[in-house]
Amino acid sequence: MRLDKIDRKLLNLVQEKFPLLSEPYRKLGEIIGISEGEVLARLKQMQDEGVIRRLGAVFESRKLGYSGTLCAMRVEPDRVDEVAAIINSFPGVTHNYLREHQINIWFTVLAGSEDELGEILNLMREKTGIREIMELPAEEVFKIKVNFSLS
Amino acid sequence: MNEVDKILTEQDKKIIRALQNGLPLVTRPYQSIAEELEMTEDELVEKIRSFITDGKIRRFGATVRHFELGFVANAMVVWDVPEEKVSETGRIMAGFKEVTHCYRRPRRPGWPYNLFTVVHGQSREYCAGIAKRLSRATGVTNYSLLYSTAELKKSSMRYFE
Numbered sequence: 001m002r003l004d005k006i007d008r009k010l011l012n013l014v015q016e017k018f019p020l021l022s023e024p025y026r027k028l029g030e031i032i033g034i035s036e037g038e039v040l041a042r043l044k045q046m047q048d049e050g051v052i053r054r055l056g057a058v059f060e061s062r063k064l065g066y067s068g069t070l071c072a073m074r075v076e077p078d079r080v081d082e083v084a085a086i087i088n089s090f091p092g093v094t095h096n097y098l099r100e101h102q103i104n105i106w107f108t109v110l111a112g113s114e115d116e117l118g119e120i121l122n123l124m125r126e127k128t129g130i131r132e133i134m135e136l137p138a139e140e141v142f143k144i145k146v147n148f149s150l151s
Numbered sequence: 152m153n154e155v156d157k158i159l160t161e162q163d164k165k166i167i168r169a170l171q172n173g174l175p176l177v178t179r180p181y182q183s184i185a186e187e188l189e190m191t192e193d194e195l196v197e198k199i200r201s202f203i204t205d206g207k208i209r210r211f212g213a214t215v216r217h218f219e220l221g222f223v224a225n226a227m228v229v230w231d232v233p234e235e236k237v238s239e240t241g242r243i244m245a246g247f248k249e250v251t252h253c254y255r256r257p258r259r260p261g262w263p264y265n266l267f268t269v270v271h272g273q274s275r276e277y278c279a280g281i282a283k284r285l286s287r288a289t290g291v292t293n294y295s296l297l298y299s300t301a302e303l304k305k306s307s308m309r310y311f312e
Contacts, residue, residue, distance in 0.1 A: 143245035
């Protein structure tokens with residue numbers, strides 16, 4: 001999707017400073033100098049086109065009592081689709097990337113507790129027949145940034 | 152009863168469930184969600200503020216798909232850093248605007264890397280250039296770039312469901 005200057009302004013603004021006011025879209029329009037209707041129309045189009053995935057809260061899983069980890073597996077190229085389908089079928093798997101490396105499948109998984117996390121990983125081992133899942137939980141967080149600044 | 156049940160009431164969980172559907176594109180989105188939850192708009196906004204203050208909400212705003220925005224290359228750059236230098240190195244790398252994520256993770260057999268960064272850019276060359284700059288800025292020379300070749304899944308977590 002081709003974004004014009006106003007779309008870019010709006011996108012930067014809604015990523016960083018989404019108003020916690022009764023009429024947030026009107027406020028966004030006031031800041032940019034367009035009507036509330038135009039803000040809503042532009043946001044709707046960016047949502048429909050997949051540029052915006054979601055509007056609203058990004059939760060900190062650990063503060064909600066969830067446990068999570070990054071995991072990595074070495075999967076033969078001809079089994080990638082099949083194994084990915086098994087991994088992705090778990091709702092706690094939020095991200096999964098194929099990467100260029102011998103260890104090629106990299107995913108994150110969240111669960112309500114450490115025990116549940118262990119159970120999920122064991123189920124994955126069972127269903128894929130791949131015993132080696134490297135668990136790499138974050139031990140220290142230096143940065144989680146999810147804003148993409150557009151000029 | 153676990154830790155979280157003590158701090159999160161049933162009503163809190165209901166609010167979190169409702170918020171993870173995203174804000175509707177209507178004039179008064181908070182009012183619309185509050186109605187479903189049988190609370191007032193002000194109560195809901197206050198609750199969101201308190202979740203932001205205590206860190207349960209990390210960010211309040213739009214989540215974008217970076218690929219659709221032209222950030223088509225995504226490299227995980229992993230670093231082998233002496234234990235005593237990890238915190239300092241992590242902080243330096245986190246200071247680069249091109250680095251979107253930076254974590255310390257454990258080493259594993261056959262896996263010597265203990266610092267993980269993610270770099271997004273318009274091309275692979277760009278990502279490789281950033282990795283070089285990070286290396287020069289920190290003096291860490293044993294590193295590897297893992298480019299993503301496919302996004303197999305990307306979704307938002309559904310909590311308390």
